[in-house]
Amino acid sequence: xxxxxxxxxxxxxxxxxxxxxxxxxxxxxxxxxxxxxxxxxxxxxxxxxxxxxxxxxxxxxxxxxxxxxxxxxxxxxxxxxxxxxxxxxxxxxxxxxxxxxxxxxxxxxxxxxxxxxxxxxxxxxxxxxxxxxxxxxxxxxxxxxxxxxxxxxxxxxxxxxxxxxxxxxxxxxxxxxxxxxxxxxxxxxxxxxxxxxxxxxxxxxxxxxxxxxxxxxxxxxxxxxxxxxxxxxxxxxxxxxxxxxxxxxxxxxxxxxxxxxxxxxxxxxxxxxxxxxxxxxxxxxxxxxxxxxxxxxxxxxxxxxxxxxxxxxxxxxxxxxxxxxxxxxxxxxxxxxx
Amino acid sequence: xxxxxxxxxxxxxxxxxxxxxxxxxxxxxxxxxxxxxxxxxxxxxxxxxxxxxxxxxxxxxxxxxxxxxxxxxxxxxxxxxxxxxxxxxxxxxxxxxxxxxxxxxxxxxxxxxxxxxxxxxxxxxxxxxxxxxxxxxxxxxxxxxxxxxxxxxxxxxxxxxxxxxxxxxxxxxxxxxxxxxxxxxxxxxxxxxxxxxxxxxxxxxxxxxxxxxxxxxxxxxxxxxxxxxxxxxxxxxxxxxxxxxxxxxxxxxxxxxxxxxxxxxxxxxxxxxxxxxxxxxxxxxxxxxxxxxxxxxxxxxxxxxxxxxxxxxxxxxxxxxxxxxxxxxxxxxxxxxx
Numbered sequence: 021x022x023x024x025x026x027x028x029x030x031x032x033x034x035x036x037x038x039x040x041x042x043x044x045x046x047x048x049x050x051x052x053x054x055x056x057x058x059x060x061x062x063x064x065x066x067x068x069x070x071x072x073x074x075x076x077x078x079x080x081x082x083x084x085x086x087x088x089x090x091x092x093x094x095x096x097x098x099x100x101x102x103x104x105x106x107x108x109x110x111x112x113x114x115x116x117x118x119x120x121x122x123x124x125x126x127x128x129x130x131x132x133x134x135x136x137x138x139x140x141x142x143x144x145x146x147x148x149x150x151x152x153x154x155x156x157x158x159x160x161x162x163x164x165x166x167x168x169x170x171x172x173x174x175x176x177x178x179x180x181x182x183x184x185x186x187x188x189x190x191x192x193x194x195x196x197x198x199x200x201x202x203x204x205x206x207x208x209x210x211x212x213x214x215x216x217x218x219x220x221x222x223x224x225x226x227x228x229x230x231x232x233x234x235x236x237x238x239x240x241x242x243x244x245x246x247x248x249x250x251x252x253x254x255x256x257x258x259x260x261x262x263x264x265x266x267x268x269x270x271x272x273x274x275x276x277x278x279x280x281x282x283x284x285x286x287x288x289x290x291x292x293x294x295x296x297x298x299x300x301x302x303x304x305x306x307x308x309x310x311x312x313x314x315x316x317x318x319x320x321x322x323x324x325x326x327x328x329x330x331x332x333x334x335x336x337x338x339x340x341x342x343x344x345x346x347x348x349x350x351x352x353x354x355x356x357x358x
Numbered sequence: 359x360x361x362x363x364x365x366x367x368x369x370x371x372x373x374x375x376x377x378x379x380x381x382x383x384x385x386x387x388x389x390x391x392x393x394x395x396x397x398x399x400x401x402x403x404x405x406x407x408x409x410x411x412x413x414x415x416x417x418x419x420x421x422x423x424x425x426x427x428x429x430x431x432x433x434x435x436x437x438x439x440x441x442x443x444x445x446x447x448x449x450x451x452x453x454x455x456x457x458x459x460x461x462x463x464x465x466x467x468x469x470x471x472x473x474x475x476x477x478x479x480x481x482x483x484x485x486x487x488x489x490x491x492x493x494x495x496x497x498x499x500x501x502x503x504x505x506x507x508x509x510x511x512x513x514x515x516x517x518x519x520x521x522x523x524x525x526x527x528x529x530x531x532x533x534x535x536x537x538x539x540x541x542x543x544x545x546x547x548x549x550x551x552x553x554x555x556x557x558x559x560x561x562x563x564x565x566x567x568x569x570x571x572x573x574x575x576x577x578x579x580x581x582x583x584x585x586x587x588x589x590x591x592x593x594x595x596x597x598x599x600x601x602x603x604x605x606x607x608x609x610x611x612x613x614x615x616x617x618x619x620x621x622x623x624x625x626x627x628x629x630x631x632x633x634x635x636x637x638x639x640x641x642x643x644x645x646x647x648x649x650x651x652x653x654x655x656x657x658x659x660x661x662x663x664x665x666x667x668x669x670x671x672x673x674x675x676x677x678x679x680x681x682x683x684x685x686x687x688x689x690x691x692x693x694x695x696x
Contacts, residue, residue, distance in 0.1 A: 074627075246622050260639075265626045278620045284584050285616070288603045288634035289412075296626035301598075 026051045028091045029120040029335055035076050038273040038343060043076070044092070044336045052125045060102040061114060061124050061131065065328075066353050067095035067145040068339040069179070070244075073272040083298075091119040095150060097134060097141050098124070099358060108133070115144040120335050122355055138314055146179055146350035147324035148313055150299055154266060155183035156309045157302040160191075162264035162295045163240040167192035170234050172253050175244030176217060177204035179350035180266060184242045185214050186322050193240070196233045198226075198249055200345040207348060212323060220249055227252040237261075246270045247278060254286045263294040273343055325349030332356075364389045366429045367458040367673055373414055376611040376681060381414070382430070382674045390463045398440040399452060399462050399469065403666075404691050405433035405483040406677040407517070408582075411610040421636075429457040433488060435472060435479050436462070437696065446471070453482040458673050460693055476652055484517055484688035485662035486651055488637055492604060493521035494647045495640040498529075500602035500633045501578040505530035508572050510591050513582030514555060515542035517688035518604060522580045523552050524660050531578070534571045536564075536587055538683040545686060550661060558587055565590040575599075584608045585616060592624045601632040611681055663687030670694075 025048050032045045054060045072094060075086045086092060096119065100112040107128040108114065116131035118124035134144045146152060158180075165171055171188040175181040176197025185208065188195040197208045197217040205217040216233040223229045230238075230252055237258040243250055246268030254263075271278045287294060302309075316322035327347040329338040332355045341347060363386050370383045392398045410432060413424045424430060434457065438450040445466040446452065454469035456462035472482045484490060496518075503509060509526040513519040514535025523546065526533040535546045535555040543555040554571040561567045568576075568590055575596040581588055584606030592601075609616045625632060640647075654660035665685040667676040670693045680689060 243622070246620065250620075250622065265622055268622055268626060271620075271623060278623070279617060280620045282584065282588075282609075282616045282618045283621065284581070284588065284603055284606055284632075284634070285609060287632060288606060291634050291636060291639055293631065293633040294622075294625060295631040296622075296629050298629060301629055 024051055024123070025049065027122045027332055029332075030089055031076060031086050031092050032089060034078055034088070035073075035273070037275040039073065039076065039336075039340060041336045041340070046333060051123050054102055054104050054125050057105050058125050058127055059100050059105055059108050059131075061096075061098040061116075061118060061126050062101045063096045063098040063118060063122055063124060063355050064113075064358060065097045065142055065145060066120055066335060066355055067150075068335065068342060068351050068353065069094065069150070070267055070269045070272065070342050072339065073343070091121050093117055093119045095145050096124070097144050113141050115141075115149065122332060139317060142326055142328070142350075142352055143317075143324060145352060146326060147183055147317065147322065148310065151179035151350055152183055152313050152324075153302065153306055153309055154299040155180045155187060156313060157299060157305065158264040158266050158297055159184050159187050159240070159242055161302070162293075162297060163242060163262050165191040165193050165240055168194075169239035170194045170196065170236050170258075171240040171242065172196045172198065172230070172234065172238050173242040173244070174198040174246075174249050174253070175267065175269060176208055176214070177201075177348050178244060178269075179347075181242070181244055182208070182212060182325060182349055183322065186212055187316075188240075188242075189213050190316065190321055194234075194236070196230070198230075198245070198253075204345075204348055207325070211325075227255060230256055240264075242266060244269060248280065251280055251283075254283055257286055257290045257292050259290050259292075261290055261292040263292065265294060265296040269343070327351050329353045362389055362461070363387065365460045365670055367670075368427055369414060369424050369430050370427060372416055372426070373411075373611070375613040377411065377414065377674075377678060379674045379678070384671060389461050392440055392442050392463050395443050396463050396465055397438050397443055397446050397469075399434075399436040399454075399456060399464050400439045401434045401436040401456060401460055401462060401693050402451075402696060403435045403480055403483060404458055404673060404693055405488075406673065406680060406689050406691065407432070407488070408605055408607045408610065408680050410677065411681070429459050431455055431457045433483050434462070435482050451479050453479075453487065460670060477655060480664055480666070480688075480690055481655075481662060483690060484664060485521055485655065485660065486648065489517035489688060490521050490651050490662075491640065491644055491647050492637040493518045493525060494651060495637060495643065496602040496604050496635055497522050497525050497578070497580055499640070500631075500635060501580060501600050503529040503531050503578055506532075507577035508532045508534065508574050508596075509578040509580065510534045510536065510568070510572065510576050511580040511582070512536045512584075512587050512591070513605065513607060514546055514552070515539075515686050516582060516607075517685075519580070519582050520546070520550060520663060520687055521660065524550055525654075526578075526580075527551050528654065528659055532572075532574070534568070536568075536583070536591075542683075542686055545663070549663075565593060568594055578602075580604060582607060586618065589618055589621075592621055595624055595628040595630050597628050597630075599628055599630040601630065603632060603634040607681065665689050667691045 114131035171193040208214040247270035452469040546552040585608035
């Protein structure tokens, strides 16, 4: 294997506002050689996720910024092609944060084995990975849904939103999605059983449409999006409403501060709770969630959807597509066949 | 008694922005006569509280609006002067929501006996009443202070803020107050043991001053005030910070929506929790709080401060003073001697 080249995509400049392909550079170089205790992984799929935009800024966030002129870090699934550790065998399918490259040298603690008998390997980056765990803990631990309550989820057709809505249905909620196209709307209603979905791009009056879709008000608002979409939802909160704050994708590419009506009064008059979180806060409870998510998939109660772009060089384009709403479900890039 | 007149203060128009004395009218009329099962209460002290401003609007809030041309409802302490119920004796000191008037007819369920052997009767409207319980549950249940954490409290010299800060000290926190005069600042530091207090009216740069006063960041922000003061505090949140939202007094008299930077990003990047509440949410736990508050008072660990205006006709003025920052501690109006 070692005569092969490694391709990498580097972050070469920090985006101002909406990123462009010019912020990234594809480079080719020699393959690194695994040392004793390491393994060489051929990457099969890479993940592109909205949170990565935050790491491209040189600013405090819940994760440190990406360094310039280094490989963009991200979740991947790959296959061990050379192992110098007894913990992994050549041929093992693994997942970990190995970045936008075609090969990576990894230590055992950087990856974990993917059980492909449980579900296809790509689910390790979606419903059985970070997005699925994010949906699970954000909704169940912060949202605390009860039978008969109304759950609104923004970014409903994204990797996380789609799972949130379905777990909401399993918990007996009325589930209302907010998404950005009629194709997404139809998918969520017809395939995933959402009770109503509002296309915010074509809504004449988002607040009125939401009011109609939530005749009993809003008990839980799982927020992936922020901005004016959230203002509309927050005006419909019920007493003791819960708002898991998962993302604010509408803001990630803003060049000016996001100004709007301050929300504290809405929270105050409704005794409502809002809580930001990242999935890492729940790392010691992942073992609870994984079997439950897998069981729901097996029972046909939880469906997952992936948008897969082919070709290593298309990673930046797939990443940019997250901000123009092109993906339905989890966006992945297929880098290599197994 | 019944040959005496009753004085009442009515809400006769809804304030637009800052209320004025013209929104109220003092009227005199005959005393009502208690029926079988009722009692006549001579009111000794009435309470004026910031939350009452919200009830003067004709808008949804956590309590229904005050009806026009009726007595302004509020907490009071009074003495039973005629009892036609076996549950209360003539001479009993009672507290309840009997409103801005000199006499009231009350049913037993509207009032409770004040144990004047425990503390002076006025504390039933302050540290052993609604403000004390608000501070207790908001800080302990939502704020969840730990030894060594930093607690910031806005409206620190008000009835609630003052108690919040002292309970914070009892819990081992570094306590930083925000208040509106140097007199308040000195009182909080010298008499109540706050670690630092910032006079937001004279601060050249509130955020810088806060940063200096909170070198370890902010773990808990107990918010009575809102607006730009909160923006400054929220910029200093630590990971997993908690923000009990108790009031937004800076906003109560605004005539336009309160616009500012949306706060969700601050909550998201810090996995922070913000929760609105009203003391009534904890009604089934008041019995836990009362003996603890009384014990802290007895031990000298919890001090209370009252600002008492004399004279029934001065009630509206005392109420208006809440919004210009005139009160230090709990604002009361003494209506009658015992």
